Amino acid sequence: MGEFQTVQFDVDTRIxxxxxxxxxxxxxxxxxxxxxLRQCWQRVKADPEIWVAIITGAGDAFSSxxxxxxxxxxxxxxxxxxxxxAMIEGVAELPTPRRQRVHKPVIxxxxxxxxxxxxxxxxxxxxxxxxxxxxxxxxxxxxxxVSSHEMVNMARRVPLAxxxxxxxxxxxxxxxxxxxxxxxxxxEVVAPAQLMDRARELAAMLVSNAPLxxxxxxxxxxxxxxxxxxxxxEIAVGYLEVVEQSEDHAEGPRAFVEKRKPVWKAR
Numbered sequence: 364m365g366e367f368q369t370v371q372f373d374v375d376t377r378i379x380x381x382x383x384x385x386x387x388x389x390x391x392x393x394x395x396x397x398x399x400l401r402q403c404w405q406r407v408k409a410d411p412e413i414w415v416a417i418i419t420g421a422g423d424a425f426s427s428x429x430x431x432x433x434x435x436x437x438x439x440x441x442x443x444x445x446x447x448x449a450m451i452e453g454v455a456e457l458p459t460p461r462r463q464r465v466h467k468p469v470i471x472x473x474x475x476x477x478x479x480x481x482x483x484x485x486x487x488x489x490x491x492x493x494x495x496x497x498x499x500x501x502x503x504x505x506x507x508x509v510s511s512h513e514m515v516n517m518a519r520r521v522p523l524a525x526x527x528x529x530x531x532x533x534x535x536x537x538x539x540x541x542x543x544x545x546x547x548x549x550x551e552v553v554a555p556a557q558l559m560d561r562a563r564e565l566a567a568m569l570v571s572n573a574p575l576x577x578x579x580x581x582x583x584x585x586x587x588x589x590x591x592x593x594x595x596x597e598i599a600v601g602y603l604e605v606v607e608q609s610e611d612h613a614e615g616p617r618a619f620v621e622k623r624k625p626v627w628k629a630r
Contacts, residue, residue: 386422428479505533
C-alpha cells in the first residue's frame with residue numbers, strides 16, 4: 364500500500380506482511396518509521412480481514428535498531444517537555460505488538476541483523492523465526508545508552524545470564540541465529556531463501572484455526588504471565604467464556620460431526 368514511505372504493508376488471504384523498508388540504513392528506526400509502524404500495528408488490530416501478521420525487513424537486515432544519526436541530531440520528536448523528561452511515556456507508546464495491544468498472532472521473520480530497539484519486535488512476537496544469516500546484538504552500552512526496555516523484555520524470553528551477557532557486552536557480543544534458537548529467543552532457524560515461505564506457511568496454519576480462539580488463547584497466556592497460577596487460570600477462563608459466545612465456537616464441533624472443514628468467520 365502506497366501511503367507509507369518507510370514500511371511496506373500488504374494483506375493477502377487474511378495475512379498482513381509488514382516489511383521495514385529503509386534498506387539503505389539497514390532499516391534503522393527513525394521518527395517516520397516509528398510513526399508508520401505504529402499505524403501498521405493499529406491497522407492489524409482493527410481490520411477484521413486481518414487475522415495474522417508477519418514482520419520482516421527489506422534487504423539484508425531485519426533492523427539495526429534506532430537510527431544513531433537521529434539520536435545524535437535530535438531527530439526523534441517528543442511533543443512536550445514532560446515527555447522529554449519522563450521517557451516512560453515514549454516507551455509505553457513504542458510501535459510494537461504488545462504496546463499497541465495487538466491481540467492477533469504475530470510472526471517475526473528475522474532475515475539479518477536485529478539490534479537494539481528491534482529486539483522488542485522479536486521478544487514480543489508470538490512465533491519468531493530466523494534466517495541462518497540473522498544475528499542479534501544490543502549495542503546500547505557501547506554508545507553510552509542504558510539498555511532498558513529491550514533487555515527487560517529479553518529477560519522474560521531467555522535465561523537471565525544470557526540476557527545479561529548480551530546487555531553488558533554491548534556491540535562486542537553477537538548472538539547467532541543458532542544460539543538464539545538454543546536459548547529460546549527464536550523457535551526455528553531456516554535457510555535464508557526459505558525464510559518468508561516458512562513464515563507464510565506458519566501464518567497459513569494460524570489462519571486455518573478458529574481466529575477468536577487463537578486470539579483468546581494468546582491473550583489468556585500473556586495476560587497471566589507473572590501471576591500465581593489460580594489468578595492466571597481465571598484470566599484464561601475469562602477469554603474462554605468470551606469465545607464460547609461466538610458463532611465460531613459452535614461451528615467447530617458442528618464441522619467435526621459433519622466431517623468437513625470448519626468455516627471460520629471471526630464472529
